[in-house]
Amino acid sequence: MSLLRGVGQHLKTDHPYLTAFALVELIFLVLPSLIILVASLGAGEIIAFPPDELSLRWYFSLLDEGEYIQPFINSVMVATICTIISIPIGLSTAIGLNRYDIRFEHGIQLYLLLPFTVPLVVSGFILLILFGRIGWIGNIWAVGLALTIINIPFMIWSVASSVNSFDPTLENAARSLGAEEIQTFRHVTLPALMPGVISGSLMMFMLALNEFIVSLIITISDTETLPVAIYSAIRGNISPQIAAISSVYVIAAIIAIIIADQLVGLDKFLHS
Amino acid sequence: MSRIDTYRHTWTQFKWSVMDAIIAIKERIPFEKKADSNRFGYVLITPGVLVISFLAVGMALLTWYSFLTYDTIQIFTYEYTLANWNRLIQTSAFHTVFFRTILYSTLVTVLCVVFAVPYAYLVVRTKQPILRYVLLFGLFVPFFSGVIIRAYGWLILLGRNGAFNWLLESIGLEPLNIIGTSTAVIIGLVQYMLPFAVLMITPAIASIDRDLERAAKNAGANQIQTFRHVILPLARPGITAAAIVVFTISMANYSIPDLLGGGTNDFVANFIYQTVFGTLNYPFASVLSIVLVAVASIVVLGVFRRYGTGTLGVEVGE
Numbered sequence: 326m327s328l329l330r331g332v333g334q335h336l337k338t339d340h341p342y343l344t345a346f347a348l349v350e351l352i353f354l355v356l357p358s359l360i361i362l363v364a365s366l367g368a369g370e371i372i373a374f375p376p377d378e379l380s381l382r383w384y385f386s387l388l389d390e391g392e393y394i395q396p397f398i399n400s401v402m403v404a405t406i407c408t409i410i411s412i413p414i415g416l417s418t419a420i421g422l423n424r425y426d427i428r429f430e431h432g433i434q435l436y437l438l439l440p441f442t443v444p445l446v447v448s449g450f451i452l453l454i455l456f457g458r459i460g461w462i463g464n465i466w467a468v469g470l471a472l473t474i475i476n477i478p479f480m481i482w483s484v485a486s487s488v489n490s491f492d493p494t495l496e497n498a499a500r501s502l503g504a505e506e507i508q509t510f511r512h513v514t515l516p517a518l519m520p521g522v523i524s525g526s527l528m529m530f531m532l533a534l535n536e537f538i539v540s541l542i543i544t545i546s547d548t549e550t551l552p553v554a555i556y557s558a559i560r561g562n563i564s565p566q567i568a569a570i571s572s573v574y575v576i577a578a579i580i581a582i583i584i585a586d587q588l589v590g591l592d593k594f595l596h597s
Numbered sequence: 598m599s600r601i602d603t604y605r606h607t608w609t610q611f612k613w614s615v616m617d618a619i620i621a622i623k624e625r626i627p628f629e630k631k632a633d634s635n636r637f638g639y640v641l642i643t644p645g646v647l648v649i650s651f652l653a654v655g656m657a658l659l660t661w662y663s664f665l666t667y668d669t670i671q672i673f674t675y676e677y678t679l680a681n682w683n684r685l686i687q688t689s690a691f692h693t694v695f696f697r698t699i700l701y702s703t704l705v706t707v708l709c710v711v712f713a714v715p716y717a718y719l720v721v722r723t724k725q726p727i728l729r730y731v732l733l734f735g736l737f738v739p740f741f742s743g744v745i746i747r748a749y750g751w752l753i754l755l756g757r758n759g760a761f762n763w764l765l766e767s768i769g770l771e772p773l774n775i776i777g778t779s780t781a782v783i784i785g786l787v788q789y790m791l792p793f794a795v796l797m798i799t800p801a802i803a804s805i806d807r808d809l810e811r812a813a814k815n816a817g818a819n820q821i822q823t824f825r826h827v828i829l830p831l832a833r834p835g836i837t838a839a840a841i842v843v844f845t846i847s848m849a850n851y852s853i854p855d856l857l858g859g860g861t862n863d864f865v866a867n868f869i870y871q872t873v874f875g876t877l878n879y880p881f882a883s884v885l886s887i888v889l890v891a892v893a894s895i896v897v898l899g900v901f902r903r904y905g906t907g908t909l910g911v912e913v914g915e
Contacts, residue, residue: 340719340722340723340820343715343718343719344719344723344728346715347715347716347719347732350712350715350716350735350791351731351732351735353788353791354735354736354738354739354788354791354792355735355738355739356750356754357739357746357747357749357750357751357753357754357788358738358739358742358746358747358750360750360753360754360760361746361749361750361753364753371758372753372758373758374758374759374760374763375763413644414644414645414648415645417641417642417644417645418641418642418644418645418646420641421638421639421640421641421642421645422638422642424638425635425637425638425639425641426635426638427635427638427639427642433642433646436646436649436653437645437646437649439649439652439653440649440652441842441845442845442890442893442894442897443652443655443656443890444845444848444849444866444886444889444890444893445849445851445866446849446851446866446869446870446886446889447659447849447869447886447889447890448652448655450659450869450873450882450883450886451651451652451655451656451658451659451886452651452655453873454655454658454659454662454879455651455654455655455658470648473648474648474649474651474652477645477648477649481645505620506623507616507619507620507623508616508620511616531741534743535741535742535743535744535745535746536743537743537744537745537852538851538852538866541870542870542873552743552745552746555745555746555749556745556852556856559745559748559749559752559856560856567749568749568753571746571749571750574742574743574746575738575742575746577741577742578737578738578740578741578742579738581737581741582734582737582738582741585737591730591733591734591737592729592733
């Protein structure tokens with residue numbers, strides 16, 4: 326404990342024990358991601374600790390063998406489709422709910438929480454049945470739509486918080502200066518809602534890129550996404566190649582955090 | 598004029614003509630005069646309502662399926678039966694799975710709240726920007742890297758030849774078999790859910806007036822007493838919301854019991870998946886799905902009754 330306390334004091338905080346406790350949690354949180362980065366650099370045929378020597382051979386083998394390239398492209402496409410569909414839906418739903426008198430507003434809000442109350446495995450099962458009946462299974466955009474359905478509340482919340490903090494008198498000002506309704510929306514309202522749209526989009530994109538269980542249920546081999554491919558690989562073997570492809574995700578996560586920090590600031594992102 | 602200027606000029610002209618065209622079209626549309634403006638609100642929320650209707654329709658469909666007869670060749674026939682429900686009621690194996698799912702999720706919820714409150718408190722109250730940044734970073738790295746990646750990380754850490762056993766052996770201890778036990782599932786789930794819990798509790802702590810803490814200190818309370826009697830009660834809406842989110846997501850988890858539980862710690866989600874893809878028994882999978890939704894809803898409603906809706910209540914709107 327004295328060591329932890331020393332760390333706390335070194336950081337000169339007024340909560341030395343609390344800081345030490347939080348730092349232990351921090352290690353607990355990031356360790357699984359970091360260990361993947363370390364394991365991916367091992368040169369051996371199996372993952373061993375400590376790695377005998379470091380090499381990038383598994384990263385090169387990813388490119389040479391190429392079995393993860395299609396799932397990677399699928400994942401990026403699915404995430405892009407999901408984000409593109411969700412932006413207009415999130416914008417119009419958030420504006421509709423906040424700016425207009427809507428009857429049964431409370432009921433509609435509960436309804437919009439349905440993607441959270443229905444467990445993901447059940448949502449996957451439902452979409453397997455519905456998309457199967459309509460004949461959409463096997464389409465990459467259907468996977469994108471599925472991920473929009475299960476994650477759309479994040480987008481609506483994110484935009485709604487921007488709508489709430491937006492001052493409507495700005496719109497009146499633009500109108501009284503002669504701007505048409507649509508011009509006002511394009512040049513005044515939309516830019517003011519951008520922070521919400523950006524953090525919502527980032528959220529949607531990252532969640533879709535990582536989504537697993539619904540994708541596992543509704544994808545076929547042509548539309549298989551990267552998490553599904555990694556899952557199948559983990560069950561099959563223990564090659565460090567899986568660690569290499571998984572590192573792509575860890576690195577993507579770190580890049581996304583840096584982007585989020587630059588665009589909206591991590592503190593702000595926390596409150597959306 | 599340079600070429601770039603010409604380009605910009607044409608572009609601006611193009612944008613203007615597009616905008617003019619849109620306005621012209623809009624003016625042709627008869628409604629959206631002031632009296633109709635509320636109706637326009639319904640038009641705006643329609644896409645969101647439609648997208649989610651997949652799930653609403655699906656739940657109704659599952660209820661219907663749950664009364665159909667399972668058939669090994671055709672998946673199901675349109676004959677109504679209570680057999681699927683009877684099977685659930687009479688098979689004790691399913692009761693065990695439901696009980697395990699609820700028990701583990703409760704444990705995970707308690708652990709997550711206990712771990713999340715101090716972390717969130719420090720994120721909000723620390724005076725050092727670097728510490729806050731590092732803490733936020735540690736929160737978002739797992740949050741953004743997905744459940745499969747993290748479960749895989751735990752496999753590498755806790756596996757037979759993993760980093761943890763290497764550490765144990767190097768200090769002269771016996772290696773442990775953690776993967777495949779309930780401990781591994783709990784560790785995996787807590788690490789998976791902790792960022793959610795912190796993210797939901799942080800705003801609640803941020804909204805607590807600092808002066809209240811100072812007042813408590815002036816009145817002679819030590820840090821623990823301040824925490825117990827000022828922070829915890831005021832942060833309760835956030836804690837309630839976090840508990841609900843952690844509980845419902847853990848309860849529905851598939852991948853962590855599957856990858857870290859070694860087949861002996863399955864959750865209801867694993868059973869649903871096996872029923873759908875193993876035996877193609879859609880009617881029985883529907884029964885399991887409905888009961889899973891029902892159990893989660895009952896617990897959530899119970900918490901709402903007892904502790905209020907927390908910050909989950911009216912998220913949208915004023």
